[in-house]
Amino acid sequence: MKLKEIDQTVYKKKQRKVAVILCLIFAVLGLGLSTLLRHYFGNPEEANTMVNLVGVLAGAAITIGVFSRFVGRPYYDELRYAWNLKRQALKIQNHRHRWELLLEEGDKTAAIVLAFYYKATLQIQHLEGNDFGYNDTLKRETKFLALCQQQGVEADPDLYSIDMLEAVKAQ
Known part of the structure; x- marks a missing residue:
């Protein structure tokens, strides 16, 4: 690996943008899947902790999958x-x-x-x-x-x- 010069401003801007987008994707997917799973598989009289956990983990897995498909693009070089x-x-x-x-x-x-x-x-x-x-x-x-x-x-x-x-x- 060779050292390269990269612009701090560009790096920070891209880092923040990617972090915000990933957080938004994860939040929407995690909450959405948890809600859907609770609706179809949840029990209204009991705690649905495991159902919610599965929804959040599925949201995380999908977010990671989406990010891994895009991370190879030139935009992410820095x-x-x-x-x-x-x-x-x-x-x-x-x-x-x-x-x-x-x-x-x-x-x-x-x-x-x-x-x-x-x-x-x-x-x-x-x-x-x-x-x-x-x-x-x-x-x-x-x-x-x-x-x-x-x-x-x-x-x-x-x-x-x-x-x-x-x-x-x-x-």
């Missing part, structure tokens, strides 16, 4: 990119302590993976307007770059490949 970037950053985050230990030993792959992690995290925090997290990550990245310089390893996030994560899984 949202898909950010989603995939978050997933990659989380995969690295889950084993960051191992990567940091490898970096202290002078491992070049660890430097590349961590460089990608910091750039990806900074980009996500910028896109989502997380200024506190952004400043904190920026400080950690500065320490990381100093360590890379001390170890004499190049920290180029453009060299990152998903395959590099297998190195830590094998340990």
